Amino acid sequence: MESSTRTQRSSTRSSNIRSIYAIINNNIRERIKGAVHRLRRYVPAAVAEAVLHDQEKLRGERRKVAVLFADAVGFTHLSASLDAESVFDLINDLLSRLVECVHRYGGMVDKFTGDGLMAVFGAPVAHENDSEMAVRAALDMQKAAAEFEPIARAQLGAPLQIRIGIHTGLAIAGILGTQEQAAYTVIGDTVNMAARLEALAQTGHILVSSRVYHQTRALFNFQSLGTTPVKGIDQPVPIYEPIGDRSEPLPTRGLEGITGVFVGRDAELEQLRALLAAFLNDQRGRLIVLQGEAGMGKSRLVTETLSTITSDQVSIWKGRGLPYAQGVGYGIFRSLLQGVARSRSFGAAWDSQVSPPLRLFLWQMLGRLSPEEQVRLRHLGPERAKQLTTLALREWVLGEARQQPVALILDDFHWADDLSRDALRTLVNLIHKAPVLLCVMTRPQPESPLELAVPPAEEPLVTPLHLELELKPLSPEHSRALLAHLVDLSSMPETLVNTILSRAEGNPFYIEEFVRMLIEKEMLALGDHQWQVTSAVELQTLEIPTTLRGLMMARVDRLPQDLQDVLRNAAVIGLQFSARLLEEVESRLHGPASVLPPLERLAGLGLLEERSRAGEQVYAFRHIVTQETVYRSLLRSQRPALHRTVAECIESVYAADLVNQAEVLALHYDRARERGKALRYTLLAGDRARERFANREAIEYYSRALQLSQHLGQRQAERWQAAVGLGQVEQHIGEYEEAIACYQAALDEWEEVNPEERAQVFLRLGQVWSRRGNLQEAGEELHKALAQLDQAGNVLPALRAQVYSELGVLSRRQGDLTAAQKWLEQGLSLVGDSEHYDVLSSILNRLGGVHYNRSEWDEATKCVERALELRQRLGDVVGSARSLNNLGILKYTSGDWDGASTDLERAAELHERIGEVEGLSLSCNNLGVLCAERGEWEKAEKNLRRSFAIAQRIAHPYELAQAHKNLGLLYLLQKQWERCARHLKAAIPLYTEAGARANLDINDVYYLHGLLCLEQGQINTALEWTKRSYEMLHEMTNADEGESVEWGRYEQLMGRIAQARGDLKSARQHLEHSAAIFQASGSQIEAGRTAYWSSLLSLALQQPEKARKELATAQQVFEQLGATLDLRHVAEQLAQLEP
Structure with missing residues (x-):
C-alpha cells in the first residue's frame, strides 16, 4: 500500500514538473514570437529569425x-x-x-x-x-x-x-x-x-x-x-x-527559348486527327481511350490533337481523377462540372439545359444543395439517386451537344471512382445520339481494366466510333531526337548522352526534366535555338539519377528549404490541395506565414499548377510522379504526425462542412494511426458511399471500419454500424447470403442495441429472405421486427409502415389478396399524411397492384396517380415515367383508351429523354398493343418494331419475348398468319431463357396461338393450345376457374372453338361464363368482344333479335373505346341483319 502511494506521488510529481516545463517553454516561445514580430518592422522576417536562432x-x-x-x-x-x-x-x-x-x-x-x-x-x-x-x-x-x-x-x-x-x-x-x-x-x-x-x-x-x-x-x-x-x-x-x-501565359512546360517539338507520336496523332475530323464532319460521337504509363505524353498528345480546332467549333471541358477522391462519388465529373460552372459564372446558367427535377442532382454532385433539398432527395433511396444523377449528367451533355459539338476530356481516369465509371458507361451510349467526343486518359490497369461497351454503328463508317491507343515508350531514335531538339548534343559527351537515354527508357518526361535539372544547375546556357553545355568537365562528374523518381527528387533537393517544406507538406495533403488548408498546416508546423508566394514560385518552376475552384485557390502537382516522389521521400516515422496535422487542419478549416470531408479525414487519420478518429470518419465515409450507391467503396470503408474496431475496446456501436451498413450494401447488389451473415453478426454482436435499430435489421432480413424466395423465413423475420417495434412503443411510424408493406407483398405473393390489402392499408394509415414520400409511394404502388389483381381499376388508378404525384414532387423522373406506364396499362384495361394513349406516349417521351432504354422498350410495347387494338396499324408497327430493336440492342430476353408476342398479336389482327406464327414461336424460348416458367405473358402466347389456329381453321390444334393455357392458369392459381381477364379469355376462346366444332350448347355456356367474368373484372374491350362472338352464336341458333341486341352492346363498347377494327366487324354483321 505504501509502495503504491509512493508511486502515485512520484507520478503526480512528474506530471506537475512536465506541466511547469510546458508553461516555461510556452512563455519562451511567446517571447521569441514577440521579438520576431518587433524585429520584422526593421528587417526582413528571414533575417529576424536568423538573428534570434541561427546567425550562421x-x-x-x-x-x-x-x-x-x-x-x-x-x-x-x-x-x-x-x-x-x-x-x-x-x-x-x-x-x-x-x-x-x-x-x-x-x-x-x-x-x-x-x-x-x-x-x-x-x-x-x-x-x-x-x-x-x-x-x-x-x-x-x-x-x-x-x-x-x-x-x-x-x-x-x-x-x-x-x-x-x-x-x-x-x-x-x-x-x-x-x-x-x-x-x-x-x-x-x-x-x-x-x-x-x-x-x-x-x-x-x-x-x-x-x-x-x-x-x-x-x-x-x-x-x-x-x-x-x-x-x-x-x-x-x-x-x-x-x-x-500576359492574358495567356506561355506554357511553363517545355524549356525557355526552345519551340516545343512533338516526337515519336506521328502515327497516333494522325489517327486522332482523322477521328477528330470525322467527328466534326459527320457530327457523330466518338470515344477515344488513351493508355500509357506516367510521363508518356498522353496529355500532350491530346493537346496537340485539339490544337487545330477553336472554341467556336467544339466546347471542350476537362475533368481529372484524383487518387484520394476514389471514395468520393463522381469525382472526375465533379471536377469537370466545377470548371463548367466557373466558366459560366458571369454568363448564362451552366445547367439551363437540364430539366429542373434533374438539376438538383448536379447541384448535389457539386455540394450546392440546401438542407431542405438534401432531405428531399434522401427520400429517393441510394439506387434511385444514383440513377437520377447519371441521367442528369447525361441530360447536361446532350444539352451542351445541342448547341455545338462537345468534347469531354477525362484525365487520370485510373483514379476514377465506381460512380464515375458507371456514369461513363452511360455517356458512351450518347455517341450514337449526339456529337459528343469522349476522350479518356488512363494508365494500364490489369487488375481492373476499363471496360466500355460501344454499341456498333447502324451503318458502316469510314472512321470508327471507338479508338483505343496505348502509348509505348519512345524508340531510342526518337528519344535522341527529343534530346537533340532541346540541347546541342555536339557540346555534350556521347557517353553522357547514352546514359541519359538509357536511364530515360523512352520516357519523354524524364528527358525534359533532366534537361531542366541541368539548366537549374547552370550547366546549360541558352543559345540561339538550343541550350548549350557550359562546362563539359562538370557534366562528366555529374551524378545522373537512375529513375524518373530519382530525377524529380534531385530537383526537389536543390530547392531552398522553405520551398521543400511547402512541397512536402502539400504532398502529404494529396495531389490537389487548397492554399487555405496548406497555409493552416504550415502555420501549425512553422508559424504564421502566407503560402501564396512559395506556391507561385513552385508553379513557376513547373512543379505545381494553379486550379481555380469556387471560392478558394487550389493548387495541384503538375505531375503525379512529383507528388508520389516527394511523399515517398518522407521517413515512414514522420508520416503519421504529418497526416495527423493535416487531418486536424481539415477539421479546423472545414469545420462547418466536415461531412463532405469524411473520405479525406478517414484517409489521413488512418495513416496517422489515430484509430478512434479513423473509425469515426471511415464509418461516415461508408454511409455516404452507400447512400450514393457506390457499392465497392462502401464495402471497402465498412470492411476497414470492422478491422479498425478490432483494435479498439468497447466499440460495439461502431461494429454494429459497420456490420449493418455492409449488410445493406450486400443486399443492394444481390449478395443475399453475405447480407444475411452481416445482419446476423450484428444481432449476435450487440444484444443491448435499442429495439428500433434491431427492428430495422429484422426488416432487412425479411426483405432478403423474400428475395431468396423463402417466404416463411421472411414472414418470421418481419414479425420479429413488429415485436421489436411493439417493445419500443409508438415510435418510428414510417418503419412500422415499411414492415406492414413487406408483409403485404408476402401475402400477395402467397395469393392472399385480402391479407395483402389489409397490411398495405395499415401501412398507408401510418404515413398517408407524412413526408415519408419514399415509403408512401412504395405502399401506394403495391396497393395499386393488389387492386389490379382484383380488377378494381378505379381504386388501382387512384393509387398509381397518387404515387405519380409524389414521385413528381420528389423529382423522381424515372419513377414518374414508370408510373405513367402503369397508368396507361390501367386505363387501357379499364376502357379509357384515350387516356391510356396519352399516358403511354408521355411515358415513352420521358423514358427517351432520360435515356431509360428498358423503360422506353416497355412503353413502346404497351403503346403498340393499344394502337393495334384500335386498328392503327402503322403506328402500332412503328412502336412495336422500336421496342423490338431496343430489346435486341440491350440483349434483354424478356423484353424481346414481349416484342415478339405483341408483333404476333398485330399480325394476327392483320390476318398475316405466317408472320404471326413466326413471332409467337420465337417468343416462348426467350421467356424460358429469361427464367420465366409459368406467368401471364406466356399464357398470352398460348392464347394467341389458339386464336391463330382457330382463324386458320385448325380447330384441334387450337384446342391443344387452349388446353395448355388452362393448365398454366391452373398451375398459377391452383384453381379450376377464376375471375381474372385471362380466365375470361380462356372461356371466350373455348366458346368459339365449341361453336366451330358444332357444339352450340357448350359454346353458349363458355361465352356466358366469359361475359360474367369480364363484367366482374371491368374489362370492357373483352366484354364487347364476347358480346360480338355471342351475336354470331345467336345467329347460328336462329336468334336474330338476340344477336341484334348483342351487336348493339358490342357497338356501344367499341365506340366508347375507339376500337375501329372491332367496330368494322360489328358494322358488317349489322349490315347483314338489315331486312
Missing part, C-alpha cells in the same frame, strides 16, 4: 538575386515649399505603400534612399522565380503610386511619379558593419546595374535588363526599347519595359 545563416555568400530600385522623381524640388514634418509624413506615406508591394512578393527592403528605396528578391531566402517577383512588385508599385497621386497633388500642387529599374544576377549578401552596428545588405555589380537602369528610366516607367526579360517573358508583356549605353559597361545593353501580365 547570415554569413556573407554569393547569391543569385533580383534587385529593384525605385525613386520618386523630383520630390526634393517639389517639396521645397513644405515644412520638414509635412515632407517626412508625405514621403513616409508613399514609401509605406511601396514597401507593402515589396513584402507582398517576398522581397526585402535593403535600404531607403531618401526619395526611394532599394529592394532585393532572393536574399536571404531564395525563391527561384525572384525576377518574376521583382517585376510583379514593380507593376504594383506603379498602381500604388497612381493611387497616391491625388494626395501628392493636393499637397505639392503637381503630380508625383516614380521610376523603377530591375536587374538580376549574382551578388554578395550578408552582414556588413561592426559588432556595434551592422546591417544585412547586398552589394555588387548586379546592384549597380539596377541603380543605373532606374536612373535611365523615364518618369512613370519601369526598365529591366535583358536577363530579367528572358526569365519572365512567358508571364509578362514587354516593349523592347532597343539598346542604350550604361556607365561601366563597354557595349550598349538591350533594355525592356514590362507593360503588364
